[in-house]
Amino acid sequence: MAKLQKSIDKRNALLKATIELVNNSGFHATPMSKIAKMANVSPATIYLYFENKQDLVNQTYLEVKTKYTDFVFKAYDENTSVKTGFEIIWKRIAEFNSNECEYAFFLNQCNNTPMIDEPSRKEGIKYLQPLLHLWQRGKEEGVIKPVSDYILYAYSINPLSFLIMAQKRGEFQFTKAHIDEAFLAAWDSIKL
Amino acid sequence: MAKLQKSIDKRNALLKATIELVNNSGFHATPMSKIAKMANVSPATIYLYFENKQDLVNQTYLEVKTKYTDFVFKAYDENTSVKTGFEIIWKRIAEFNSNECEYAFFLNQCNNTPMIDEPSRKEGIKYLQPLLHLWQRGKEEGVIKPVSDYILYAYSINPLSFLIMAQKRGEFQFTKAHIDEAFLAAWDSIKL
């Protein structure tokens, strides 16, 4: 057990280091040696846990994406009105962005650069299903605008990423009040 | 004259090559040698026009940002209603994203990674002034929600970036109809 635990610890330390360093410098500007140093292992050790750098980042991505989805949809229950359901999910996403901002930054980088390879990206997309189903229901009930999910996502969910990145850059302070304003804007943009 | 002209041509070729290569591979995965080759120039020549790689990218960024702003605000006239003004600006932004998507991709990369250094990024921000003024007027007139400009931007402007990137990835086709839907969502999200 001790040995296994140590291995898991090392793997986690590597994932953590990857997230932090990639957040600050991007994929290509983050050398394996730095990741190793931050995780307190030898560079060679990384290759016991991951095939290569790309694999390390892919696995980190999928792990973080899973954390994100677990967090976002844990509190969600299908038996609510569309608006309530959306509010619950949206607020969880906002909370994740605030509380786990390292994770949020990382996912953002992944979504905006050719850092993650196609298969892992595809794998990461399926996680949104519950939200898509909710929107589907909303369209059928005439509560949500009958437009592409991409547009709904672009206007109601993605702006949070922009705001969180602005906050990271120190340009913007995301307060409680802002969250309510943001939610209103999100809902207004997609509601019929 | 011939000499000077030639120089400008070379500089432009370098900027163009930078945009294309960075769009496809990102900043750190784009070697100077490739930029030089694509611009039909020796690597050493780059350093006659730019201090170093960072400077090349910064200058490219500012140049593209200028093209963007020039295009976006050229048709704008302050003497319109807030809604009309916003629509004009928004549609120009959408048009730029569609017609000059190479430029749009590049600006997006710049906004989402630690590729551009802080000074250049700061420099690039001031360009939005006319839109900010319009929003200010809108807030005073009670037409626009009285919230931070960052939130207004996040919900009404930034989603276009998300959609254009989704289109680049081939996930989404941005049609004429979509543009109208998107504008509606944008306006709904910020109007009072």
Place this chain on the structure above:
Amino acid sequence: MAKLQKSIDKRNALLKATIELVNNSGFHATPMSKIAKMANVSPATIYLYFENKQDLVNQTYLEVKTKYTDFVFKAYDENTSVKTGFEIIWKRIAEFNSNECEYAFFLNQCNNTPMIDEPSRKEGIKYLQPLLHLWQRGKEEGVIKPVSDYILYAYSINPLSFLIMAQKRGEFQFTKAHIDEAFLAAWDSIKL
């Protein structure tokens, strides 16, 4: 007993794996980890049986060389005519090359690259004594050309190595008929 037996099995598995992998990739392109894997053993275990990689290869070489000599000279009896004696030995060598080609390839690699260290190489040379004695007798009897043993070896024995390697590369098919032709060439080259 069980313990000792097990050890010998492991050692043999390691020698076998070494031969196969070195045959296919050469000494320096064969990592210890692969040898261990093929022998179903931990890399660390190798070092219980051998001092280091060089020692592993040296020991493998001497072991194979012994198998070779045992096979080649087993049927040999000094009380024959020189020609008959030579034919017996030659045919055994040819048979070894055909039937135990893995061993033959390995010996060949060892003879042609700086893979084996000098002491082991020296050790491996003495095995040929019976053949050298036969040639000595042949020279005294005026049956064999009075030339250096190196020349006799180069022309009557070594060509088999070349042919067997050509066969391994798929360039040449070594049939029964070829063996007789080859023997004739061998004998013609050294007989007076």
Place this chain on the structure above:
Amino acid sequence: MAKLQKSIDKRNALLKATIELVNNSGFHATPMSKIAKMANVSPATIYLYFENKQDLVNQTYLEVKTKYTDFVFKAYDENTSVKTGFEIIWKRIAEFNSNECEYAFFLNQCNNTPMIDEPSRKEGIKYLQPLLHLWQRGKEEGVIKPVSDYILYAYSINPLSFLIMAQKRGEFQFTKAHIDEAFLAAWDSIKL
């Protein structure tokens, strides 16, 4: 001109260093850094002249093989008896082995290990044509044994490689007298 000459010099220095180092240690035990040092260039410079290590060795092989063939067949004239023609070629090969033994060692290494890739090996084989034609004529005239060219080569040409390698190892001294003895053995082995 000066520049071009310098480039050619550098390339030649690299080929020379490759030959010497590979001769002494083998392909996989010869790091690029050592080759660079011996050629008095930076490791990075190697990659201006060769794509990678494999390419460096392949090109070296082909270059040396060409030197070999040029030397061997330069004095050869088709209008001779088979025996005389063979003697001329054989003696030239022997001379090459003696005088350019670095080249000869190198070719030998190449022929006996998986160092050279298949395409280059194939490329290197065609060089022997004149000898094969001579043998063909010899068979038709009933002067040469009617056996596979591989066997003829194995017995009449390849032994020289063995002897030259033995000499390199210091086991055997290849004198003028030896050459005549060796030629006789070679001819006896293939003549009818």
Place this chain on the structure above:
DNA sequence: CATGAATGAGGTTTCATTCAT
């Protein structure tokens, strides 16, 4: 002004070997 050649520094990855268990 323009360049091709050159390189030092540093990137990712491999591997022979060791060590705690």
Place this chain on the structure above:
DNA sequence: AATGAATGAAACCTCATTCAT
């Protein structure tokens, strides 16, 4: 005796930058 995990050293290779021409 046996091992899986770990690693320092070194392998191949790339690239931003410089310099002689």
